[in-house]
Amino acid sequence: MNATGLRFFTFAAPSRFYTLAGWLVPVFWAVAIGFTLAGLYIGFFIAPTDATQGDSYRIIFIHVPTAWMSMLLYLVMAFWAVIGWAFNARMASILARAIAPTGAMFTFLALWTGALWGKPTWGTWWVWDARLTSELILLFLYLGYIALAEAIDDPKRADQASALLAAVGVINVPIIYYSVVWWNTLHQGATISLTAAPKMASTMLTAMLLMTVACWAYAFAVVFSRARAMAVERDRHAAWVHTLAVRTGQGGAA
Amino acid sequence: MNWGSAAEFFAMGGYGLYVWGSYAVALLLMVAEPLLVVRRRRRALRDARLAEVFVTDDAN
Numbered sequence: 001m002n003a004t005g006l007r008f009f010t011f012a013a014p015s016r017f018y019t020l021a022g023w024l025v026p027v028f029w030a031v032a033i034g035f036t037l038a039g040l041y042i043g044f045f046i047a048p049t050d051a052t053q054g055d056s057y058r059i060i061f062i063h064v065p066t067a068w069m070s071m072l073l074y075l076v077m078a079f080w081a082v083i084g085w086a087f088n089a090r091m092a093s094i095l096a097r098a099i100a101p102t103g104a105m106f107t108f109l110a111l112w113t114g115a116l117w118g119k120p121t122w123g124t125w126w127v128w129d130a131r132l133t134s135e136l137i138l139l140f141l142y143l144g145y146i147a148l149a150e151a152i153d154d155p156k157r158a159d160q161a162s163a164l165l166a167a168v169g170v171i172n173v174p175i176i177y178y179s180v181v182w183w184n185t186l187h188q189g190a191t192i193s194l195t196a197a198p199k200m201a202s203t204m205l206t207a208m209l210l211m212t213v214a215c216w217a218y219a220f221a222v223v224f225s226r227a228r229a230m231a232v233e234r235d236r237h238a239a240w241v242h243t244l245a246v247r248t249g250q251g252g253a254a
Numbered sequence: 255m256n257w258g259s260a261a262e263f264f265a266m267g268g269y270g271l272y273v274w275g276s277y278a279v280a281l282l283l284m285v286a287e288p289l290l291v292v293r294r295r296r297r298a299l300r301d302a303r304l305a306e307v308f309v310t311d312d313a314n
Contacts, residue, residue, distance in 0.1 A: 044256070044263075045256060045257075047256075048256065049256060049267060054267045054268070054269060055266040055267035055268075055269050055273060056266075056267075056269035056272055056273065058266065058269075058273050059272065059273055059276045062276055062277060062280050063276070066280070101287070102287065105283055105284075105287055108283070109279070109280050109283060112276070112279055113276040113279075113280065116271075116272040116273075116275050116276045117272065117276070119272060120269055120272050218284060221288070222287055222288055222291055225288065225291045225292070225295065226291045226294065228295055229291060229294040229295035229298045230298075232295065232298035232299055232302060233298045233301075236298075236301065236302050236305055237305065241299075241302045242302065244299065244302075245299050245300075245302040245303040246303070248299050248303075249299075249303050
């Protein structure tokens, strides 16, 4: 790290990122837990039973936030992967690879909760319609990205090869998002639109948005924790890790 | 309040399997993932400590 560099890049150094993220992770956990409790309380005890779907609709409070996060995290992952590749910024590449498992987890949850919602409302766990299929492809993109990165031993080459895959896969995200507009799908249209009034009761909307913030904070907490672990793994022989390892070995805080 | 009793709450109007099946798996994964990450960081720090021992031994 160039000492005369702009302060903006200060946290691009893994050692500094490690310290900063260490402070932020507990904050994100507090937000995640607080918003989850509030969201579930409103979602299950305040929001009324849906007139047509009964109580099965309550899956929405976990389905929509996880589906949103699955798409958002892919874009963020691809962004940092490309930044890391283009500017040879190690921490950006670490961040991209730290996002992938959490993104895959959210994608799986979106598919899983969708199947459990589809069965009582559509009468089937799965259909090969545009929205479901493109979301399944998103899961394969995450898994492919992880597999490719893990298969290459040299970290720098692994970062570059997987960044290319991540960048190409970005095309799938707008396809998922607009699939319900472009094709005639069994899946319903967008739940929330920036240009139209919400089509759902305000308590339902509130619960869904609270759960979205919770999932967002969860993603930050887990991704930052994983990025810290990866920074230690990669800088195993660096002075800052040595200092840290000795300190934690003596029972100090990590 | 939507529910007259705990049994009614767990039944979810007949959709209990689907609703709780969704939330249970979400909870399971969102508890397991952070635990795995904590373990990964502990292991990374321990490996770094061990690597340091070898380096010191080589120097002697």
